[in-house]
Amino acid sequence: MSELKLQATRDGFGEAMLQLGTENQQVVALCADLSDSLRLDKFKKIFPSRYVECGVAEQNMMSVGAGLALAKKIPFIASFAVFNPGRNLDQLRVATYSELNIKVVGGYAGFGNGGDGATHQAFEDLAIMSSLPKMTVLVPADAKQAHELTLLASQVEGPCYLRLGRVELEPLDKFAKIEKVSIGQAQILKKGQDLSIFATGLMVQEALKASLELEKIGMSVEVLNFHTIKPLDHQAIIKSSQKTQAVIVAAEHEINSGLTSLVAQSITQAMGREINQAIAMESIGMENSFGESAKNEDLLKKYKFNYLEIIRKAKLVLNKKKRINS
């Protein structure tokens, strides 16, 4: 079945760029010698005059992108997330200060291709991007969603970040019925009563896998896909956590920032307002560590970015909930 083809989010992005190239003459792509890795090679071939090669110079690339946005182009500025925004944050910050219509594409986020090792593995990008005023932060959960979010990003008026991975994923459709995405609205992939799993990126399908296992032992699990980290869907967080009183946050990201801390903040600030009870919480992320070289599947297993870890945390969080309520 063709819909079950394994694809990385970068593949969905590359396909969407071809569509945008045809549909919108203002769309241009910039890349720092990584057009193949970022899946911009076809765009480069078909729209050579709208592909701007920047060479291995990410700081210049970001500001060149700013200049193109000043000329009312819609630049997609792409490189590995460790460099973009990792290396060119100052340039990005000035462009964002101008509220320019730039689209920053951070590829190989998380463990990237695995083998490259920690220097090429971005676990900080969501923290960086969600700290910038006016920024929209998007994280697709599969290739199809990457395609949709790329198209939507081109319509956002203002700076936007698209986080892409290299791990090939099964389509989410395999696990649940998936509606079209809408920026700023978390997707409720599954409704449940006992536990909420708030996931982003590749952890979304791990959350769905975990939910299937947990249901086998009689638990009712709610799964939300946070494809938008900023603006964050506070109402979805509040509503779900209020209902289940037990939350697991799962992101292929540093654990003290990004989705984990944003959810914790959202819940804490709603206490005494919409939420009038304690909420038990656990999270999954990189814990005070850089990555290393290995195959992706080995890294995801060693650093516990999988459904098994979600199941383990589910037991912990449900115990916490029991203690709170006893």
Place this chain on the structure above:
Amino acid sequence: MPADYKSLSRISWQIRQDILAMIYQAKSGHPGGSLGMTDLFVSLFIGKLLRHDPKRPDWEKRDYFFLSNGHISPVFYATLAKAGFFSKTELMTFRQLNSRLQGHPHFIFNSNHRLAGVENSSGPLGQGLSQAAGMAIALKMDQKKNKVFCLMSDGEQQEGQIWEAYQFIIHHKLDNLIGIIDYNQIQISGKTKDVMGLGNLKLKLISFGFKVLDMDAHDFQDIFAKIEQAKNSKQPTIILAKSVPGKGVSFMENDYRWHGRVPSESEYQQAVKELMIKEKSLV
């Protein structure tokens, strides 16, 4: 001095007084480079070396001016006000709460709060040339003839990004871009050669593939000649604009300590007196 250069020169001495008034009132700002670049700004915006229309700041046939060393904003704002982009009364809001005249220029896309004449946000050194290159390549894509000017400082040449941008400009043959370097040889903590020597800047730029022009940034005839020459160049061009930091104020000239220092009351009075004498000598 021909009559039109004489009137531009007189305007320069007036604008230098505005610059010091702004900095003195704000008790903050950068007089050195601002006073050094005044003749160049006046030539571009009042002498119309730059194709623009203050009444139509978004005129699509305009030349673009990107300031990269945003700390010399006082001369930029004072010249734009004099050229008629906005009211001169606004100058005294410089660096004050709720002002559009930020310490370093703030460009806001799609906003009515935008300051006419300002094309980019700047301040963190090294970014303006890349922004200008982005505009220049966009103009090439659209087959438009507008020119893009970018003013940088010489201290700014120490930023790595500048050299990334030079490489990009040459690689993409952006002959619609004209870079100008304020070659005043000082920076905040000393003479440029003592802080981080630039070596033979001219030879470096030539080896990158630029046409390089020397300019005396206080000689109007030379300013006009070199800008026209750069506009007609078929090769990306950089102008080394040799200037005197603190120009016109005896105790500020060529003294790096005035890069970002605010004059005391007596220093301010003395400076304005010197500038007024120079202005009146041209009447």
